Amino acid sequence: MTKIGDKITQLRKQKGWSQTELAKQISASREAIGKYERNEALPSVETAKKIANAFGVTLDFLVDDATTPSLDKETVKRINDIQEMDSTTKTVLFNVIDTYIQHFKTKQAFAK
Structure with missing residues (x-):
């Protein structure tokens, strides 16, 4: 089972972005990104949509806990x-x- 924080980390690393760069992309703090990636906090629906858009994935892919590949x-x-x-x-x-x-x-x- 893949958690949203793990997917955010994986997608961010695939893009070669730092947490700070992702935070700028979605108008959030680096600290918030860190909490999401450590699965200490869940992003709001609006923030999750911004994250999905930044990575070019669907919101479904980001929040689904399945480990199967999804479609961009x-x-x-x-x-x-x-x-x-x-x-x-x-x-x-x-x-x-x-x-x-x-x-x-x-x-x-x-x-x-």
Whole structure:
């Protein structure tokens, strides 16, 4: 089970930001960021939304305690756009995506 503080720490380190840099991004104090990361305090919903936006992830990803990967906002937007397409267009698009996925997996297999 991954806690919100652990996710904030992980995302912050992935961005290469200090606690101070994240605090500036969301208009909070470095001390508050430290408390969130140590799981000593939970951010308010508004602050959690600001944190999610700063990292480009969904609020769901940030607050969900599952350790499974989640989708970033760009991917979610694309999926929503795809859902609005007619079935013929979706089929063509899925065929293209499947081809790229297979190509990627093949490259990975031979790289090992």
